Every structure is written in C-alpha cells, then in structure tokens.
Amino acid sequence: MMLLIMCFLLGVANFTMHKAVIESRHPFVEDTKRYFGRYLGPYGSYAIELALLTGxxxxxxEGSMLVSLxxxxxxxxxxxxxxxxxxxxT
Structure with a gap:
C-alpha cells in the first residue's frame, strides 16, 4: 500500500511539473508540442505521462519495489x- 501511495504522490508531482513546463513557452517545449500535436494530438504528452503513471x-x-524506484x-x-x-x- 505504501508503494501505491508513493507512486500516486510522485504522479501528482510529475503532472504538476509537466503543466509548468508546458506553460513556460520555452522554445524547446514549443517544438516538442508541435511534434506531439502532429502524432498524438494536443494532449499527447499528457497521455504518455498518464500511461507511465498508470503502469x-x-x-x-503488485508490490514491485523496482518499478517504484x-x-x-x-x-x-x-x-x-x-x-x-x-x-x-538550458
């Protein structure tokens, strides 16, 4: 149960950082948004983040300490x- 809570809190932190970076308007981020937008839609990077968190x-x-680390x-x-x-x- 502790691993699950830890991963959930890390996921919240990841999504918070992701949103801050997306809203930063940094040139690297803008180029990346165009790439993801072409292949995965405007929220493609969030979909990848969600897939990582879900996994x-x-x-x-299941108790996998290695994946949690x-x-x-x-x-x-x-x-x-x-x-x-x-x-x-940068």
Whole structure:
C-alpha cells in the first residue's frame, strides 16, 4: 500500500511539473508540442505521462519495489529538467 501511495504522490508531482513546463513557452517545449500535436494530438504528452503513471501504479499495487524506484528516479529527472527549463539553465 505504501508503494501505491508513493507512486500516486510522485504522479501528482510529475503532472504538476509537466503543466509548468508546458506553460513556460520555452522554445524547446514549443517544438516538442508541435511534434506531439502532429502524432498524438494536443494532449499527447499528457497521455504518455498518464500511461507511465498508470503502469507505475499498477505494478506498485503488485508490490514491485523496482518499478517504484524507477518511477522515483524518473520523477527526480523530471524535477531537474523542469528546474533547468524554468530557470533558463538550458
């Protein structure tokens, strides 16, 4: 149950960071939005984020510590990338 709660909270953090980056109007993000828009529609990147969260939650519910740790690492990388984009470090 603890893994499930952890993955859920990490998912909330990922979606929050994702929204902040999408709204940042950074040139890299704008190019990426055009790419996803062409193939997956305007919310394609959110769909991928949801698929990752769903998989992590499903496997966390099964007790997979490894997947939960990978999702934690993924969230950490997202936090670093978000910080870099929003502070102009890129």
């Amino acid at each position: 992590a939650l499903w496997l966390a519910n 990978f999702y934690l690492a993924y969230t950490g990388m997202n936090a670093i990338a978000t910080w870099m984009l929003l502070t102009g470090k």
